[in-house]
Amino acid sequence: MEAEDEYRRKARVALVVIVVLASLAVASLLVAFSYYCYIRNKVAKHLNNNKSNNNNGADLEGKGGFPNPKTAATDGVQVFTFKQLHSATGGFSKSNVVGKGGFGLVYRGVLHNGRKVAIKFMDQAGKQGEEEFEMEVELLSRLRSPYLLSLLGYCSDNSRKLLVYEFMANGGLQEHLYPVSGGPNALSTNLDWETRLRIALEAAKGLEYLHEQVSPPVIHRDFKSSNILLDKTFHAKVSDFGLAKLGSDKAGGYVSTRVLGTQGYVAPEYALTGHLTTKSDVYSYGVVLLELLTGRVPVDMKRPPGEGVLVSWALPHLTDREQVVQIMDPALEGQYSMKEVIQVAAIAAMCVQPEADYRPLMADVVQSLVPLVKIHRSTSKVGRCSSLHATKSPAQNSG
């Protein structure tokens, strides 16, 4: 009898244990299932977000990725026929030429939808294969930042190759720094100090994006004042990163290639060895800062002995308060804060130093300039004679 009771008691205990274990198992399954549902929901939401971003031709800033170039054609860059661009420019009429560069003539044009554009008719494009050209253009069109000139589309029609960009009403920065000598504006620039500071910051942000917010980093390779374009309110965008080749992320973005670039802007190590890093762009950026400070072209052998090369002439003056004043652009007529000038001169000196490793990163440059531009934000005005250029057509602006 006792044995029977004992057996029943044990059976009850066993039953309770089984029930408890089964409940625990069911509870764990429920928790696991809910977690699975939660994660699935999150992933689906994330994918949906990405999809809608891509559909909007989302800018890549901060995402650090270089997406599949094949999707670019549907994401933003437009393919034009030669006929469309021919009619946009009035048959590539001379009156629509806004400038000429190493690649050929640049025309002002108006698209079917009324949008103003700049069209670069590439002289030597025949050398490049159609597929290679399209591939390159699509890759470039994926670089999107408010501080980079947007590539809107292209035309590749046998040997005729054209690039279509957003139109920048005030043309290249160099046109405003070097007024035609002897002309009516020879000594009165339209770019006041505040505007110069803001242009310096915006151009720095363009380079910072290429160097630090795209992976692998993009080296501009031809950064100069004519590749900083100004819109109708003198905001700046960096253009012509077409020469840039994608830097390898192995070996710290180091690329060996034939020497390109423009005289007076090329970093010494790049000129000597062809070795290219993002620090070569930092050097060129330093030269542009010197142009903004002094209003001088990077190389002009007609200047007095010792003054022909801007970097060599300016460098010894940059770290001394009294001496900096001597190299300032006379067109500024002393209208600047000495404290800010000293800071900008110090940044320029660091950027153009011969030892590439000691040059700052563009992110450092941006950080140093931000407070200077902020100071002026409340009082900031566009250049003193800006109306003069704003009403001037780009065709008149360009040389």
Ligand SMILES: Nc1ncnc2c1ncn2[C@@H]1O[C@H](COP(=O)(O)OP(=O)(O)OP(=O)(O)O)[C@@H](O)[C@H]1O
């Ligand atoms: N998107 C644009 N909007 C308005 N004007 C432009 C535009 N792109 C170029 N220009 C004008 O055309 C000129 C020539 O530009 P281009 O880029 O062809 O030559 P560059 O910058 O002098 O030399 P490089 O060919 O080495 O870049 C510029 O200085 C500018 O005045």
Ligand SMILES: [Mg+2]
């Ligand atoms: Mg250019």
